[in-house]
Each structure stands twice: as C-alpha cells, then as structure tokens.
Amino acid sequence: MARYIYQQTGWPEFTWDVARLSHQLAAVRHRQGRLLGRMESLGFDFRAEAVLGTLTEDVIKSSEIEGERLDRGQVRSSIARRLGMDIGALAPIDRDVEGVVEMMLDATRHYAEPLTQERLFAWHAALFPTGRSFMTRIVVGAWRHDGAGAMEVVSGPIGRERVHYQAPTADRIEAEMASFLAWCNGAQDLDPVLKAAIAHLWFVTIHPFEDGNGRMARAIGDLMLARSEQTSQRFYSLSAQIRQERRAYYAVLEATQKGTLDITPWLHWFLGCLDRAFGRAEQALGKVLQKARFWEDMAGQIFNARQHLMLNRLLDGFEGKLNSSKWAKMTKTSPDTALRDINDLVSRGILAKDAAGGRSTHYALILPRAQEAEDDSRAEPAA
Structure with a gap:
C-alpha cells in the first residue's frame, strides 16, 4: 500500500476538482489583476519603493519559515544595491543574506528564462555559500544522496521524533527532476497560478537537496507567479502569508503528501493563501499609494x-x-x-x-x- 503520494500509481499525474476550484481561481485572478493595475498607476519611484519593501519581506519571511532569521537592514541593502536603488548608506551584508537575495531576484527578474538543473544548482550554492547548513556540512550545488540515510522531515526531541514525510530515495532524483523541469518549461492547458501551486508541491515532494528545499520551492512558486503576471515587479509576498499561516501550511502539505493524486485540498489552500496575500499587500501598499497621492497634491509646493x-x-x-x-x-x-x-x-x-x-x-x-x-x-x- 502506498504511503506517500509519489508511490501512487500514475505519479506525477495530479488531478483536481475543476468545478470546486473554478470560482475561487477566478476570484483570485481578478484580485491579482486589480492589485497589479493599482500599482501600475503609480510613478516609477513609488513602484520601486513598493517592490523593495515586498522583496525584503519575501526574503525575510521565507527564511523565517525554516527557522532562520535574517537582518532586515542587510536584506534591504542587498536588494536595493542589486536593483540600482539609492537608499543612503548601505549596511555591510553577510554572504548568506546575499545568497538568498540572489536566488529570489533571479527567480522573479528572470522568470521567462527556463528553469534548469544548472540554475537550481546555482540557487542552492548561493543559499549555502560556506557549504554548511548551520554547523552541518552538506552537499551543495548538487542533488542529495542517501549516505546519511533516508531524507525525512521530522519534528520533536531526539528519541521521540515524529516523521512527517520521507522523500523519494536519492537514486530517483535525476529522473524525477528531469520530469519536473520538462513540465515547468513546457506549455500546458493550465492556468499559470495553478501551475505555481503544483510546482511548489511537486518540488518540495521530490525534496532533491539536503537542505533549502522549502525556500527553493517558494522561489519556484514566485517564478511561476511572475510568469502568470508577465512582470518581474513584486507587489505582494506569498512567503509572508505562508509564514503567518505556517502551521496550516505544513498540515495541508503533509496531508497532501500522504494522500492520493487528487490534490484539490492543496490547491484550495494555496489559492486561499494567495488571496490573503493580496489582501495583506493591499493594506501594506496602502501607505505607498497614500504617499503617492499626497505628493501629487503637494505638486508645486x-x-x-x-x-x-x-x-x-x-x-x-x-x-x-x-x-x-x-x-x-x-x-x-x-x-x-x-x-x-x-x-x-x-x-x-x-x-x-x-x-x-x-x-x-x-x-x-x-x-x-x-x-x-x-x-x-x-x-x-x-x-
């Protein structure tokens, strides 16, 4: 009997209830378009300010989901420098911060470029510039191996660990990732937002690296969302919303990975989380819109x-x-x-x-x- 989704007959041919999701997807796409429209009405400087704030939040919160806290000033300085923005004196930046920023900006600014094995290896190497995850040396810039045993997602104290998920064995990764990348770069009769949700689930289920799989899955999701919008400018952070709903995120992910190939619950949750991310962005970006209107009214003074x-x-x-x-x-x-x-x-x-x-x-x-x-x-x- 199959214990995990990748052991199901037919993997990775996912299915879902189109009727159940169609109204939700339409509402999310409408809100997505409305948010982008509002931001496009702003001048260049205000859009750049909004993008800087969003990307800073995205990088920080995606790392927080994995229990890593980055310095906000360093993240903001790194992003501003790469975007060519003048924000005054820039803070000294650690290599690990530079790496996370490099991955995120490559995913969103170069969304139209193919997602390849070499690109993923470069992201992974950027995430772990010292070749270590905290104090542990890991394989960097290459697929994981099973030398230390099966790749498992666990929680709890030593001796009383709870196994939430066990990934496919390392000898399957090459073929699994070849199928995944071909699908990512191929054309399907599929809404791009749904493709972002599936890509996130599919990648994190394969779990191809020793560490960093969650952050990379979210970066891939952001890449796919950028493709859905045909713009590299980010005005909302899905990672920030996932961070706020972390417990629900892990619960639905675990249930899906232990379930069947019908991933309707995962897609339903992902769309809901994305919709709430838009709402969060509308509130946060309200200050930027308010500032833009204020300075418009002050023109001439x-x-x-x-x-x-x-x-x-x-x-x-x-x-x-x-x-x-x-x-x-x-x-x-x-x-x-x-x-x-x-x-x-x-x-x-x-x-x-x-x-x-x-x-x-x-x-x-x-x-x-x-x-x-x-x-x-x-x-x-x-x-």
Missing part, C-alpha cells in the same frame, strides 16, 4: 530637505507623536531650526498642532480631505 524627509517619515507610519525635539534629532539640526520647519508646514496647513502647548506640543500630518474620505471608506466594513 517647495520643501527643504528636512521637511521632505520628515513628511515621508510621517507618511510611512511614524511611531509615537512628533514634536520639535524629535524633528531636531532626526534631521540633525537645532531646536530653533526644527521649530521653524514645523511652523512653516503648520502655516501651510500641512501639519496640525495639537491643543497642548509648550514643550509637550505635538504635530500631526493633515491628509487632503478627498484622500481622508477614500481611506475612511476603505476601512469601513461592507454592509
């Missing part, structure tokens, strides 16, 4: 560099309350200069002063009324 910096800080979501002391500290200027900057913006109706006086006076950004009304209407629940 003149601001000094300090005012421009602080207005952007407020638009990005300033933590706490703004006063003249914080302004002076953040702009590296004197208290008197900070107060002149602030009073100028107050006189122009851009900042509002609260009712308190003296040193406890705080200031808030005034959004244009039309923008406030739009933001309020978006926040209201549907009737």
Whole structure:
C-alpha cells in the first residue's frame, strides 16, 4: 500500500476538482489583476519603493519559515544595491543574506528564462555559500544522496521524533527532476497560478537537496507567479502569508503528501493563501499609494530637505507623536531650526498642532480631505 503520494500509481499525474476550484481561481485572478493595475498607476519611484519593501519581506519571511532569521537592514541593502536603488548608506551584508537575495531576484527578474538543473544548482550554492547548513556540512550545488540515510522531515526531541514525510530515495532524483523541469518549461492547458501551486508541491515532494528545499520551492512558486503576471515587479509576498499561516501550511502539505493524486485540498489552500496575500499587500501598499497621492497634491509646493524627509517619515507610519525635539534629532539640526520647519508646514496647513502647548506640543500630518474620505471608506466594513 502506498504511503506517500509519489508511490501512487500514475505519479506525477495530479488531478483536481475543476468545478470546486473554478470560482475561487477566478476570484483570485481578478484580485491579482486589480492589485497589479493599482500599482501600475503609480510613478516609477513609488513602484520601486513598493517592490523593495515586498522583496525584503519575501526574503525575510521565507527564511523565517525554516527557522532562520535574517537582518532586515542587510536584506534591504542587498536588494536595493542589486536593483540600482539609492537608499543612503548601505549596511555591510553577510554572504548568506546575499545568497538568498540572489536566488529570489533571479527567480522573479528572470522568470521567462527556463528553469534548469544548472540554475537550481546555482540557487542552492548561493543559499549555502560556506557549504554548511548551520554547523552541518552538506552537499551543495548538487542533488542529495542517501549516505546519511533516508531524507525525512521530522519534528520533536531526539528519541521521540515524529516523521512527517520521507522523500523519494536519492537514486530517483535525476529522473524525477528531469520530469519536473520538462513540465515547468513546457506549455500546458493550465492556468499559470495553478501551475505555481503544483510546482511548489511537486518540488518540495521530490525534496532533491539536503537542505533549502522549502525556500527553493517558494522561489519556484514566485517564478511561476511572475510568469502568470508577465512582470518581474513584486507587489505582494506569498512567503509572508505562508509564514503567518505556517502551521496550516505544513498540515495541508503533509496531508497532501500522504494522500492520493487528487490534490484539490492543496490547491484550495494555496489559492486561499494567495488571496490573503493580496489582501495583506493591499493594506501594506496602502501607505505607498497614500504617499503617492499626497505628493501629487503637494505638486508645486517647495520643501527643504528636512521637511521632505520628515513628511515621508510621517507618511510611512511614524511611531509615537512628533514634536520639535524629535524633528531636531532626526534631521540633525537645532531646536530653533526644527521649530521653524514645523511652523512653516503648520502655516501651510500641512501639519496640525495639537491643543497642548509648550514643550509637550505635538504635530500631526493633515491628509487632503478627498484622500481622508477614500481611506475612511476603505476601512469601513461592507454592509
């Protein structure tokens, strides 16, 4: 009796319930197109800012799913440098961060290029530049072997481990991956979003490397999603949503890998997770859209560099309350200069002063009324 999906007769000929998924798929595709349309309406600089934020989140959260925490500043600096973006002084970057960023950007920026064995080997080598996974030496840039025993996904303390999944033996990997790559690069009568979901499942089921299979599966999924959109610009992070739903992700993955070739539950979960990722992106990118509208309304007005910096800080979501002391500290200027900057913006109706006086006076950004009304209407629940 077959224990795992790859042992089923007919593997890897997956099936699914088209009728059950058709409405969900149509809704996801509609939301995907609407999100891309909103972002395309922005200017180049604001789109670049959104892409930088999304890719940073994607890299960080994909690693977190595997229990690895990367420094956000390093990730952001690495991505900005590779995209040719000026974000000021760049933080020193570790090799492992550079490797994850290199893989993710290659997957999304070069989505139209074939997915090959050599490309996957390069991704794997980039993920593990020292040839080690934490303290353990692993085979890097090549398929795994079974020298240390079967490849298993386990949890729990030593002596009481629970085996969640056992991958195909190493002698099957060459043929399994040849079939997988041929399918990835071939043309099928299949919606590209469904292809992204199947590619993710198929790759992580083969588990062709000693480590890094989850991150690479998500990178392959992102590549396929980029193909579905025909753009390298990323405005949402599926990995961030998977990180938030990690327990459900592993549960449905394990159930599918121990089930039949009917992968309807996996596709249903994947589409739902993707839809929730779009919703998460719409909320996060709302700040970028808000900033774009604000600066459109400010066209023609003149601001000094300090005012421009602080207005952007407020638009990005300033933590706490703004006063003249914080302004002076953040702009590296004197208290008197900070107060002149602030009073100028107050006189122009851009900042509002609260009712308190003296040193406890705080200031808030005034959004244009039309923008406030739009933001309020978006926040209201549907009737």
